[in-house]
Amino acid sequence: MLRYSTALAMMLALPAAAEDFSFAVTTDPQTMDPHAVNSAPVLGFLNNVYEGLVRRGKDMSIEPSLAVSWEPIGEGSGWRFHLREGVKFQDGADFNADDVIFSYQRASSEEADTSSWFAPVSEVVKVDDYTVDIMTTAPNPIFPDSIANWMMMDSGWAEANGAARPDKEQGNFATLNANGTGAFQLVSREPDLKTVLEPYDGWWDTAEHNLTRVEMTPIQNSATALAALLSGDVDFIDPVPIQDVARLKQNPDVQVIQGIEARVIMLGFDQKEGAAESGQGGADMFLDARAREAVAHAINVPAILQTIMRGNAEVASQLVSPAMRGFSKSNAAPYSYDVDAARSLAQEAGLTDQTISFKCPNDRYLNDEAVCQAVTAMLAQAGMTVSLDTMPVSNYWPELRANNFDMYLLGWSPGTLDAEHPIRFLAATPNAEARLGSWNFGGYSNARVDELLPKIQSEIDDTARQSMLDEVAGTLQDEVAYVPLYVQPLVWGARAGIELTQRPDNFFILRWVTVN
């Protein structure tokens, strides 16, 4: 403890109070504009500064935030939100329905990266100063769930500072400044170097945390981040490299917080017809469902988790993890590991006399390259020849878009934390106009799934909705649309004596942090 405070004092050059909290992240948020970039580092960080109409609690459930209550309008033509009165933005302006309308216009504008959240919305109507109707084109039961990251910005502040629309290419005032209603306010922002927050005195909710100043520093090198935690220069790091977890647990000065992320890691397959499209030889090899099933049975996922993930992850059975809404309990059994079955299926499908071109990122998911190498070896044991090609993620997506693969690795974290999300992006037949299947690189297509998707999206009754989700999950499993491997682990490291809450969306929420 003595070493800890001296180190911190050295860093800050002033006497360290216990409530000064500093933490390291791998990726610096690109912007402070909550509508400019739809990425986890940005939204996760800004959740401490800005707030939405609803927010997610410690267990990911939706709870009131800037709206005190909401109810469906009529037979599902929209949702009515009753706003919280007396809320003030950090610059002192009042929060009311006009800010909701403005934030809708801003976040759904073409310049915004968040516009897809509002695809189901037809219009937003101000009923009075503290009531807003959000009308949807079709009944939308999960709409309140889907807007937990839609953050409210003050219309006056944005307009006065020339930031009425986000600008992610050139940047504007809102790129470096923030004015939310949240528990913390932005004190200083030096991109890539240091971002400082302080508690907002006028916050409407009661503070659970005891922090007086929060400093966020990006540290890209994981060894440096670990050293910073061990030496007490920072109080929290995310993530802790998997291979250091066991060693860190031995250290009484630090704690390791482990959980399961919302992200499912899976294998995808080229299922588009036509050999000419594919960059490499044996195209069409995975058009046959038996070929995909052969891969599913050939992979010993528990062994991968035991060795590469050091026992820190869980086997996945479908495109979402059990913690997500709409997880199909009737399809919770993963594919069995059966090399003999895999071998004979591969032979039947004619997979054994072709070389599978397997593409894999090497800097996107935890230990992704090692997992792909293990998969390659396991498929070889079942008689399949795999040519593995790993690359940085910035080369990876273009490669997938160019269709240069037979098989690929993908991780998917559902933004809405609902089973409908991966169906929309990964299982629906690709259709640019309808914004469907935009990450369905393999071109999986099933008419029944396409037919069920809009019904799932608009079904108000939970039981009926779940039975449709069950059907889709069952179909995807039977047809081996994807081979889900495991749910990616979350590993955070913190100094001993710090209490915090880890959520499966990997957002680090500061208002739940206490330093003892």
Next chain:
Amino acid sequence: MLSFILKRVGQSILVLLITGLVAFSMFTFVGDPIDNMLGQERTMEDVERLREQLGLDQPFVVQYYRFLEQAVQGNFGVSYRQGRPVAEILLERAPATLELAAVSGVLAIAFGIALGVFTAIRRNGIAANVIMSASLIGVSLPTFLIGILLIYLFSVELGWLPSFGRGETVDLGGWTTGFLTVSGLKALILPSITLGLYQMTLIMRLVRSEMLEVLRQDYVRFAKARGLSDRVINFRHALKNTMVPVITVIGLQLGSIIAFAIITETVFQWPGVGLLFINAIQFVDIPVMAAYLMLISVMFVGINLLVDILYAFIDPRLRVAA
């Protein structure tokens, strides 16, 4: 003389242009920035729209031409990652790298020369042999390993020095300096040792061998015969004659200290231009990469141009040859 200088300047500009062309042809292999700029819920249309907007759908030669066109007007574009002008970001980051390079350079020169002279004078002593053997570590261990070892020892185990960053800095009209605060100075120690170690051993070994050479010369023997003290012989006569080649090497090494600070900056999360460049590569932030590479090549070409011109002043034969 003027035609010589003009010729050299012309050659330098040509080298710069070719470097830029090679750099731009490489950017295609670094990857595609679009996916990093758009979120999970983007559509293929968004991808195409943004690509067109950024001019990434054009061949690299066209992209290069556009970059040059803007660059000669002093506009290096806007960073894809930060959404801020690249020139602003580079100016913000330059002090960190320059201060680190300056401290490392001073450490390398001071300790390099001192230890080089020491090991040359006491070439059979135990201390000199220990230093010579230890210097092999500086030459052979990779920078990042030395950095990690130093962090482990002085930050994690002993807790004396910060493990990363620059500490508190003071802003002097756009130039942020770490020299004026205790934490800033402490933060400088480990990275500058890491960065300067290789140059230090290089200078030390060079000084030692030059010095040994000089000490064998006749005039040193005559000086001894004249009864001059060892101190006067070693430092007034021998060292002076040792310094000519050493200064040339030091000059050339200064550029590489700045250019190769990248690894040290990554290990220590030192907020300089090297770290900026590494982050830019990961994100495929083409405007930042282009500006950084051009800056570094301007620096190297500039140093070489200066050296060429200085040589020509010193040695008239070069002027005739040109």
